[in-house]
Amino acid sequence: MLVSKFNEDNVNQIFEKFKGFNIRLEFIYPIKNDFYSKKYVNLMYDKSKDFVKPSLCSFEKFSKYNNCYKNVLAVSCDGLLYPCIMSRKLCLGSIKDFNLCEALINSENEGYPFLCRNKIEGCKTCHKRYGCLDCRALEMSATEDNVYGMNFCALLKGYRHE
Numbered sequence: 737m738l739v740s741k742f743n744e745d746n747v748n749q750i751f752e753k754f755k756g757f758n759i760r761l762e763f764i765y766p767i768k769n770d771f772y773s774k775k776y777v778n779l780m781y782d783k784s785k786d787f788v789k790p791s792l793c794s795f796e797k798f799s800k801y802n803n804c805y806k807n808v809l810a811v812s813c814d815g816l817l818y819p820c821i822m823s824r825k826l827c828l829g830s831i832k833d834f835n836l837c838e839a840l841i842n843s844e845n846e847g848y849p850f851l852c853r854n855k856i857e858g859c860k861t862c863h864k865r866y867g868c869l870d871c872r873a874l875e876m877s878a879t880e881d882n883v884y885g886m887n888f889c890a891l892l893k894g895y896r897h898e
């Protein structure tokens with residue numbers, strides 16, 4: 737369910753009505769728009785909703801790889817390649833100009849799958865880093881296109897966003 741200022745008062749009612757279904761909340765985030773839900777803004781900064789239970793498997797993955805960019809590649813309808821469907825500012829080239837392997841070899845892509853939390857300032861010393869999911873595209877939007885940026889974490893900011 738996508739939460740915005742237009743439906744924020746219906747969230748509880750919808751949860752109640754569809755009890756038993758696996759409803760996940762997604763948000764319009766407060767980045768250059770006025771449509772986000774002020775009522776739910778603390779939840780957007782609450783990373784605990786994105787924590788996975790640490791295990792050997794999650795340690796193996798999160799200590800080396802980015803939770804999204806690992807094993808993912810997006811191709812737009814016009815043939816442009818991206819590390820994921822949301823990361824439209826990280827174009828890796830076009831399959832019209834190169835074949836897929838060439839486009840990947842000649843691009844920045846080699847680094848993106850390895851953009852783990854150990855490379856992000858603030859996260860690299862956080863005890864939650866091997867079980868915390870994030871969205872680089874979202875963080876880029878909030879940090880002037882910094883692929884290493886981190887904005888949506890109350891733990892890191894040390895306060896709750898009001």
Ligand code: SF4
Binds near residue numbers: 853859862
């Ligand atoms: S500092 Fe980084 S790793 Fe730690 S909870 Fe926040 S986003 Fe997750």
